[in-house]
Amino acid sequence: MELIITTPENLRFEVETAVSRALAKQQPQQSLVLEPQKQYAYSIKEAAQHFHVSPVTLQSWKNTGFVKYSQHSRKLIIDLPGTLELLGTKKRRA
Secondary structure (H helix, E strand, O other): OOOOOOOHHHHHHHHHHHHHHHHHHOOOOOOOOOOOOOOEEOOHHHHHHHHOOOHHHHHHHHHHOOOOEEEEOOEEEEEHHHHHHHHHHOOOOO
16 A cells, blocks of 8 residues: 555545546436326325325225315315325314
8 A cells, every 4th residue: 555645735636536537437317307296186096095095094084084175066186285284293174
């Protein structure tokens, strides 16, 4: 092993050049396309898949007030972030 005596500035320069060379050799990574988070689910089945539970469990949560939803005739709209917030705080829907 060889001992090299250098100044801090010279050492910083050598490290920076070595790092820039190593980064230049790397292949450019493909940019990841992030899907926007879903805000609403339009069925019990869809919401159950989102929360990784069975539809029966989600229906039970809905009946006890842990699911934030609105219903217009037979159309059900479940607010996914609102439901997650209610589940985290364990408060019932008013």
